Amino acid sequence: MGKGRRMKKQGPPAPLDESKITILKKRKAAEAAETEAAPKVVAAKKRRRSDADEDVVTKKDAPKKSKVNGAASKLTGKENKKAVTAKKQPVPMSDSEDEEMDDEFGDLDDVSEGSLDSQDGLERLSDLEDDEDDSVLDSDEEDHPREAMFSDDEDLSDAEERLTAANIEGLSRKLDLQRQAEEEEAEQELQESAMQTNIAGDRPDVFADETRPDGLAPDLQLLRQRITDTIRILGDLKTLGQPDKSRVDYVDLLLNDICTYYGYTRYLAEKLFNLFTPMEAFAFFEANETPRPVVIRTNTLRTNRRSLAQALINRGVVLEPVGKWSKVGLQVFESPVPLGATPEYLAGHYILQAASSFLPVMALAPQPGERVLDMAAAPGGKTTYMSALMRNTGCVIANDASKPRAKGLIGNIHRLGCKNTIVTNMDARTAFPKAMGGFDRVLLDAPCTGTGVISKDAGVKTSKDESDFLRIPHMQRQLLLAAIDSVDHASKTGGYVVYSTCSVTVEENEAVVQYILRKRPNVKIVDTGLGDFGSPGFVSYMGKKFDAKMALTRRYFPHRENVDGFYVCKLKKTGPTPIAKPTDDTTSSADRHPRRASSKASSADEEVIDKTPILDEDGAAMDFEGGAFGPFEDGDEDAERIARAERNRLRRKGINPKGVLNKPKKNKEEASKTEAKAESTQEEKKEKKEDAKPEAAKKSSKGEKKTVTKAEKSEKADKKEKKEKKAKKASK
Numbered sequence: 203m204g205k206g207r208r209m210k211k212q213g214p215p216a217p218l219d220e221s222k223i224t225i226l227k228k229r230k231a232a233e234a235a236e237t238e239a240a241p242k243v244v245a246a247k248k249r250r251r252s253d254a255d256e257d258v259v260t261k262k263d264a265p266k267k268s269k270v271n272g273a274a275s276k277l278t279g280k281e282n283k284k285a286v287t288a289k290k291q292p293v294p295m296s297d298s299e300d301e302e303m304d305d306e307f308g309d310l311d312d313v314s315e316g317s318l319d320s321q322d323g324l325e326r327l328s329d330l331e332d333d334e335d336d337s338v339l340d341s342d343e344e345d346h347p348r349e350a351m352f353s354d355d356e357d358l359s360d361a362e363e364r365l366t367a368a369n370i371e372g373l374s375r376k377l378d379l380q381r382q383a384e385e386e387e388a389e390q391e392l393q394e395s396a397m398q399t400n401i402a403g404d405r406p407d408v409f410a411d412e413t414r415p416d417g418l419a420p421d422l423q424l425l426r427q428r429i430t431d432t433i434r435i436l437g438d439l440k441t442l443g444q445p446d447k448s449r450v451d452y453v454d455l456l457l458n459d460i461c462t463y464y465g466y467t468r469y470l471a472e473k474l475f476n477l478f479t480p481m482e483a484f485a486f487f488e489a490n491e492t493p494r495p496v497v498i499r500t501n502t503l504r505t506n507r508r509s510l511a512q513a514l515i516n517r518g519v520v521l522e523p524v525g526k527w528s529k530v531g532l533q534v535f536e537s538p539v540p541l542g543a544t545p546e547y548l549a550g551h552y553i554l555q556a557a558s559s560f561l562p563v564m565a566l567a568p569q570p571g572e573r574v575l576d577m578a579a580a581p582g583g584k585t586t587y588m589s590a591l592m593r594n595t596g597c598v599i600a601n602d603a604s605k606p607r608a609k610g611l612i613g614n615i616h617r618l619g620c621k622n623t624i625v626t627n628m629d630a631r632t633a634f635p636k637a638m639g640g641f642d643r644v645l646l647d648a649p650c651t652g653t654g655v656i657s658k659d660a661g662v663k664t665s666k667d668e669s670d671f672l673r674i675p676h677m678q679r680q681l682l683l684a685a686i687d688s689v690d691h692a693s694k695t696g697g698y699v700v701y702s703t704c705s706v707t708v709e710e711n712e713a714v715v716q717y718i719l720r721k722r723p724n725v726k727i728v729d730t731g732l733g734d735f736g737s738p739g740f741v742s743y744m745g746k747k748f749d750a751k752m753a754l755t756r757r758y759f760p761h762r763e764n765v766d767g768f769y770v771c772k773l774k775k776t777g778p779t780p781i782a783k784p785t786d787d788t789t790s791s792a793d794r795h796p797r798r799a800s801s802k803a804s805s806a807d808e809e810v811i812d813k814t815p816i817l818d819e820d821g822a823a824m825d826f827e828g829g830a831f832g833p834f835e836d837g838d839e840d841a842e843r844i845a846r847a848e849r850n851r852l853r854r855k856g857i858n859p860k861g862v863l864n865k866p867k868k869n870k871e872e873a874s875k876t877e878a879k880a881e882s883t884q885e886e887k888k889e890k891k892e893d894a895k896p897e898a899a900k901k902s903s904k905g906e907k908k909t910v911t912k913a914e915k916s917e918k919a920d921k922k923e924k925k926e927k928k929a930k931k932a933s934k
């Protein structure tokens with residue numbers, strides 16, 4: 203990040219506010235009216251965005267056009283961007299989180315009152331001051347080179363004053379430039395809204411295609427104008443729509459324009475569009491065109507936020523605390539030095555981490571001394587945060603299926619000084635809880651399609667197709683089942699799983715959680731503890747209903763919170779996952795003895811349904827089958843997927859799916875009984891066989907057997923070669 207790249211304030215933006223732009227428009231209109239009467243807009247004035255003379259779109263046209271298109275202009279992305287930068291709103295934190303944070307960091311008593319508290323525009327600095335009250339402290343002095351930055355006798359209040367003074371200049375410069383940028387944007391907005399649209403009376407005719415004046419490439423500015431016009435029409439179809447056109451026609455036109463303008467495939471554009479109202483969808487697509495703020499997370503194993511801020515300010519970095527919701531995040535507005543190469547970075551005092559990435563870890567809230575699993579950990583932003591929250595105690599198993607990515611993970615763990623972490627490189631779907639289980643908490647930051655981070659990876663716009671939205675949610679379901687089965691429901695301190703993705707689609711979020719609730723009624727959704735920041739998860743979507751508690755899960759959007767799109771769900775395991783018979787003692791202790799249980803669980807893991815009633819807060823048994831929400835997977839798309847998965851599952855077990863699936867329900871029930879019986883007989887046989895083996899033979903693994911066979915083979919080959927040589931010699 204250089205001086206030229208200034209970022210907008212992190213955190214929840216003010217709601218879309220037209221007043222600012224309207225004032226500017228009015229001012230402009232008044233100016234123009236004074237100089238000359240507004241002439242009619244002529245089609246010849248349509249210009250491409252890329253035209254060199256674009257920025258000289260005649261200001262005299264503005265008053266008239268801004269009047270015509272006033273409503274449409276309120277939808278433009280520029281304004282949305284402004285809304286994003288609008289006034290800072292403090293994000294309320296839940297009491298529990300405050301407590302957690304207090305516990306986590308303790309209090310810093312010897313910090314003086316800040317000297318800057320009333321200056322307008324420097325409110326952010328007081329955040330930094332507030333921060334001192336509960337500043338990051340670490341008991342491990344060895345890992346705390348704060349002394350390196352401040353001499354022992356240095357007064358903290360002096361240090362703070364210097365910190366503040368150094369930051370004032372940068373911040374005020376930043377604010378000036380921000381204001382200037384906003385005014386420029388407003389100006390551009392004005393010019394944009396002055397563009398010609400095809401108006402037929404009060405009903406704009408957006409279907410007359412004038413977006414390709416040369417008949418070839420589309421004029422982007424006209425296209426954008428048509429997008430905003432279509433959205434305006436969709437907002438009041440009765441009054442503004444053409445009599446012979448339906449809502450479907452307008453939505454179809456809008457989607458095509460969005461695809462052309464922003465470069466999405468029709469499939470993905472439609473999927474994302476369906477999450478919002480047309481107006482909000484436009485804001486979302488717009489937000490995906492601009493980068494999110496640069497945020498760094500203080501590594502509290504090595505320093506605290508104030509010391510880090512001071513060190514970076516000394517290097518000319520302009521920054522401020524990320525918001526009330528985090529005590530370790532710093533938003534960087536401007537940096538004359540590369541943030542990934544400062545001495546502080548190399549010494550592991552911070553990690554570059556998107557603000558939304560803090561949230562799943564905050565929701566998981568790992569405690570010192572616990573055993574925690576990070577199932578898909580690379581490159582380690584969340585692992586290292588967990589390690590810091592646990593103050594390098596207990597144990598974090600950081601797993602990732604990708605070897606090259608696991609190397610990056612190891613690098614970060616070393617750089618940030620995490621000493622309670624073990625890295626594993628396994629496919630978490632099959633490895634857990636087989637290899638290890640009984641964790642106090644598990645984080646599953648699942649691999650996803652990345653629809654929440656399109657501003658970082660525009661490739662998502664065209665690379666994700668239908669097959670990805672079948673394959674990836676399937677994998678997410680498998681991973682989440684494994685995560686749940688790896689948690690110890692009887693953990694004294696935990697028993698929690700946090701599921702997160704950087705995707706905004708329902709298939710990867712609520713639908714996955716809904717599936718899990720059906721398969722594992724021994725878990726329930728609990729509050730993330732992240733307060734009001736973000737929006738609640740969907741409780742229904744396109745006619746399908748989800749668990750009412752889905753509202754406790756949180757969604758974050760680039761256009762609403764100015765963070766990467768993210769989803770966070772916290773689950774509490776309320777009981778064990780029985781493997782075969784729910785009443786069986788051995789199997790019901792699977793959670794505490796995952797190794798023992800895993801052999802029995804095998805591939806049946808996905809199929810086990812614990813029918814033990816789960817009680818809600820009022821002690822009433824919850825109806826998971828048909829009450830508050832319908833079976834999401836029985837919908838069109840999911841039905842096929844489930845049928846396919848079911849056929850494959852039966853085939854794996856050696857059962858002909860045709861014989862079972864095409865039969866009436868009664869037969870199916872019988873078949874599943876036979877299946878269960880066959881399964882348990884097989885398991886029993888296996889166990890008996892295992893028991894009958896002598897101890898030494900039991901130890902010998904399959905791999906060892908293979909090696910012996912290979913050795914035997916090579917011995918035979920040697921003998922054969924010798925024989926052949928002898929035979930050759932003899933013949934000579």
Ligand SMILES: C[S@@+](CC[C@H](N)C(=O)[O-])C[C@H]1O[C@@H](n2cnc3c(N)ncnc32)[C@H](O)[C@@H]1O
Pocket residue numbers: 559577578579580581582583584585601602603604607628629630631647648649650
């Ligand atoms: C969203 S990224 C994780 C980011 C990480 N939690 C962080 O904060 O830095 C998803 C990760 O899942 C890993 N992954 C994909 N499939 C996996 C599997 N079956 N088991 C374990 N990890 C997997 C990918 O290699 C990728 O690193």
